[in-house]
Amino acid sequence: MKDQVEPHVTADGRRIGGVLMDLRGITLRFGGVEAIKNISFDIREGEIRAIIGPNGAGKSSMLNVISGFYHPQDGEVWFRGAKRPAMKPFQVARLGIARTFQNIALFDGMSVLDNIMTGRLTHMKTGLLSQMVWAGPAAREEAENRAVVERIIDFLEIQAIRKTPVGRLPYGLKKRVELARALAAEPKLLLLDEPMAGMNVEEKEDMSRFILDVNDEFGTTIALIEHDMGVVMDLSDRVVVMDYGRKIGDGTPAEIRANQEVIDAYLGVAHD
Amino acid sequence: MSADFLYMIEVVINGLMAGVLYALVALGFVLIYKASGIFNYAQGVMALFGALTLVGIMEGQVPFAHIINATFGTDLHQFGWTVPALLAILLTVGVMILLAWMVHTFVFRHLVGQEPIILFMATIGLAYFLEGIGDLMWGSDIKTLDVGIPQGGSLWVENLSSGLGGEDFYGFFIDKLDITASVVAILLVAGLIAFAQYTKQGRAMRAVADDHQAALSVGISLNFIWVLVWSLAGMVALVAGIMWGAKSGVQFSLSLIALKALPVLMLGGFTSIPGAIVGGLIIGVGEKLFEYTIGPMIGGATENWFAYVLALLFLVFRPQGLFGERIIERV
Amino acid sequence: MLYREAGDFKTTYAADSQTFPIRSDRWRYFAVLAIAWGVIPFVIDDYWANAILVPFLIYSIAAIGLNILTGYCGQVSLGTGGFMAVGAYSVYKLMTMFPEVSIVVHVILAGGITALVGTAFGLPSLRIKGFYLAVATLAAQFFLVWLFNKVGWFYNYSASGQISAPERFVAGVAVTGANTAPWAQYLICLAFVTVCAIVARNLTRGSVGRKWMAIRDMDIAAEIIGVNPLTAKLSAFAVSSFFIGISGALFFAVYLGAVEVGEAFGIQKSFLVLFMCIIGGLGSIFGSFAGAAFLVLLPVALKVLGVDLLGWPSSTVAHLQLVAVGALIMFFLIKEPHGLAQLWRVTKEKLRLWPFPY
């Protein structure tokens, strides 16, 4: 029933490629509770894919499944044309899936720069010994990755807070730093967990701009969760709507707007 | 029944007795941990401090005698009176309550909301402090404590049980003190549970343990509760101190033995009173048995570490302890 | 106030991320090195060596080691004493087994052996966290001490159950054994401290260090951004134990010369080193030195004050010391959880902003 769309170029000239991630019949239970009920959808290269739904719809659980933090009882996760076996989160990260967190998960003991540098860890290979010596490979690697990170810092316009301890930053900036950390991993798939949560209008606009720019400049595939429908609709190419762990809609923003079930869900029509 | 087996049983029984005392100390930990999330490393030292104070008061010692003498060249040691055990115990309880109040007001009230590990380290500091103070007040020499608890092997049990085995079995040797200890311990636990169940403060205490914010919102004074639990813990410690002290003299090693409560807790889980008791018994029995059976082969004195290694292995397979419930991690 | 940073700009990342980015700090660092290496060896006497400098240096290594584990990787350990013992007994066995091999090699090997043991005891850290782990490490402490006590092989079945260091030479100079010159003791320790400190700094500044700190600050997030908790934690245990092993080896071979495991490496030792880290500052190399210096000097100071000046019995002073240490720990945790290092940082910031308040 999944609509088969061929690789194409969007009206605003972005390339949408083939299927990057395919979720097939995912079901997730906590004890007796079914957080996700047999949900299937796919994410294509280069697109911005939104997962929306009222609070408690199971969006976050879905994201946790994708990022390998939860392991679904049923269903398969296909990534880049191969079935992904049950993995530890850090292995998933090394596949090229990076994410941000709904309630910010930065490393408060470190500076902004160090936090973003942690995003490069999956790319840094020098071993313990050469790190001990530092001079040579380790130092070189550090400098190279610093250069990458600095470009992201520049991209997200956070030069001024480079050396500030993240603890001291206001909420909006923390969110941006977290995005930077995820970007630093140069992910193939970027997961954003409620990127706009708790932001004022202005911050939301900034964040939307950055999300679009990221997708645009780096061609990064982005899957994001939001409960605020408005933002998502302007942002994303396709939207999955979840409610009570079920998928009640999947399609372009336009289609979603027209979908009666979605409207009900959002107007909170009683569930039988 | 073969004598070996019977001796084995005797070991088990003695283990149970020791376990009761571990449980007693562990109980103190649980009380404080449940109410304030503080893992009170100093519980053992509190037992030592309690015992020292009790002895000091009973024998009418002059506190801080050494310093006073050293500074003023005096030669004070005794007030020259002795205090009856019961009165002394009451006084000591008073001291422990005062101590509880001070500990809370001067230390932990300023650490509310800190990470558990910080609180833990603070209690280590407290342990040092109390040990030092205890020694300064009452001197560090080993003291014998006699509050009139019957001592020595219980003939009654011995005779009663000697019939069980052949002529090479002389019946169970069980120290009366241990029996008393167990009885006291059981009473204490019962008392505590009753207190927690049926008194206003007790219910408040449990409310706090469940949810600080909620407790606050219904107008329970956290500070009061915290002082309360520290006092209770202090008294429990005192009792434990008396028992240990009576058994093996009041000395620093007492606080080390009390350390055993830590593995006990790791088995029982930090939040469950029954856990503490069961854990205590397991450790007590376990280490005695191990020493009795394996000990001789590997040079003995295995009580030093058995409890910890047991707890360690146990934790690796069941991190939340015997009675703790599973935690689902969220992002 | 003392800082003049205008015109002190960086044109490479290497320069920007160096250990002492500010010029004046750099000079101070070189000055300290120069004094430590070029002046003290010539003026040092027996009292200074044995009462202050040598223990200070050795404890610094231990504190750095524990700080890597606890301060940088967030895994609290109460097994330091036990691990120091491993270092001591390893070096003792090596010295007696291979007399011809250089003591320096032995000390390093001892560190390596301790690293292995430490890693083994670190395994539980994958399942258990926080003070559960702290208590679990007590197992290492008690078990190891018991082991070295009971198993004769470790102390070569000496009647006393003690181990005592035979005389060994570095470049023809005795560094262990009865007639070791103070400056020789000092220099060999200084050498190890210098190297250890630099290595520690290098490890904590790069990707390894960031993995540790990520685990410390938020282990779940760390794992999700691609840190393998297994390797991260175990490497921390290994490196930490390596340093602690070295300090243990030096403590026995160079400083004490003869050791009875129970009293030299008991649980008190574990706490002492932990306190050094707390007072000095968790997650700071400088803090490790500060803490070590503080807790080495405190007893000396108290002794001078109590025994020599006030003429109190030394036992009383010893108790007073317990009180002081305990009180200090609580004070620091309340007032400045990040210890002397943080105080230093704050002062420095103030000096940099002077005369402005912020």
Next chain:
Amino acid sequence: MSSAAPGAAPVSVPHLLAHNVARHGSKAAYREKEFGIWQSWTWAQAAEQIDALALGLLEMGAAPGDHIAISGRNRPALYWAMVAAQKLGCVPVPLYQEAAVEEIAYALEHSGARFAIAGDQEQVDKLTEARASLPGLERIIYLDGRGLRRYDHATLTSYADVQAMGRASGRRAEMQARTDARTYDDTCVMLYTSGTTGRPKGVVLSNRNVIETSKNSAIFDSLRAGDEVLAYLPMAWVGDFIFSVGQAMWTGFCVNCPESPDTMLTDLREIGPTYFFAPPRVFEGQLTTVMIRMEDAGRVKKWLFDHYMAVARRVGPALLDGRPVGLLDRLRYRIGDLLVYGPLKNTLGLSRVRVGYTAGEAIGPEIFDFYRSLGINLKQLYGQTEATVFITQQPDGQVRSDTVGVPSPGVELRIAENGEVFYRSAGTFVEYYKNPDSTASTKDADGWVATGDAGFIEEGSGHLRIIDRAKDVGRMADGAMFAPKYVENKLKFYPDILEAVVFGAGRASCVAFINIDLTAVGNWAERNNIAYSSYQELSQHPRVLDLVAGHVNAVNASVATDPMLAGCQIHRFLVLHKELDADDGEMTRSRKVRRAVVGDKFADLIAALYGGADQVYTETEVTYEDGRKGAIKATLAIRDAVVVTPARMAAE
């Protein structure tokens, strides 16, 4: 690789470049804070970059005489673009980066630029919009491609691509030939004067103008290779062109570009320039923040600061001018330097400043003295675009806040009978581009140029003192001299007052509009716990009005001391409800008040001031940053000021 024989006398900027490559090839020529560190280019590397760009432009068909517009924040690449243009015999035309589209459109149209080099997306957008109306602009070359990926690249090329094209090109000889063909009288650069009135004019400066002035001024202050400047002022402003291109090329010192406007102060501190220029408002702003920050300092620090600043005010300037100072005072000053001045200069990033200049506006004496007393060699100069900056400047040792110094080397001065200042020098501009009339009206046959400022040369010192714009110096009803600027400046010396506009030409008395400084007054309000929700509310708060009234009275008193100008005392004033703003056309881009515009716009207020009402209601149209327009309504209180009669002054 550009090989003008180092021996030959340099006749163009590219020649100077060649010299620098020869003399200081491996010394740093340009630095830019980017990606967290100071990216650096030696003279040799810079030359290579410039050649690459020049060749690229050549490939794209840049012909001699073409104009090449350049707009963006200060960046090495854009400075290179200027030199690259000159290498090809083209004329660089730097534009104000925050200029509005129509301003840009005018400049492009007027200069007939074929190429434009833009810093970033913002500039590209403006240029593209402007371009719609002018087919003349063939290509836009952009530096930072951020956000431009999906733009139509038919007329858009990236800087890097152009350079790549250049590196691949084989027409180096041709480029070199063009470079060598430059003469001393070819056009070096064309700069648009913001012009306080009417359309901006394109000032044409020749190689002679630029090189001679650069040489003279460099010698005057013994600037040399190894000096450091921070290039942060608009590239379209003649000052920046002389400091960052002319003098830099002449002496071979290093030009440093900040990371972004909002990190400017940090970058200033990091670089610690040895040669520094800033308009008075920058120094003013810095001083204000210093004072505000010191307010919160602990009592000890505060005391130290106040005490030693007092010492500095007494001793500092003298020391700086090499006048004799008592031993004890010297000692005190040394201590002060250790405890206060040194750290202060360091935190401000001025500790290495050897030569500092301010100009463009009159600077408040206490501001000026503050920096002097710290031991910063801050001086004033008087100049304008038409003179390639330098007309007069203050030699070391003769520095005062109330004069603008003696004629710069090679400059002749003449004061007309109406008090207007005329000058003639090697720096005198060639012409206004495509505007012979204005050229004629400004520069007479023998090369004398009217500055449009009224002033007089002080007896004795021979220093020039500027009173006001010549055309603004009017007569009052009673024929007394009316010099509004003179009074306004005195007012603006108070940190609380940001801008002041005085009216009174042909009237019996003077009245004034005042703009309060939000930072200073806001902080004052905070300290006196005065609550306010908006600029407007604050501006009309009675106690603020009292504050301002105090300043006005003080100014009146000091004006009265000068019989010639005593008539200019302010009789009535009001505090404006909005800041005068370039976006509303009330000021020029270089933040000079457009008196006429303000006069018309607020005619109702002026009427009220003379009408004697004690308050007036008004509605004002404003333009928001995003270009939308809106109106703000307000009722403004009008206050009377204390006027001193010269007679009484004399009596005292």
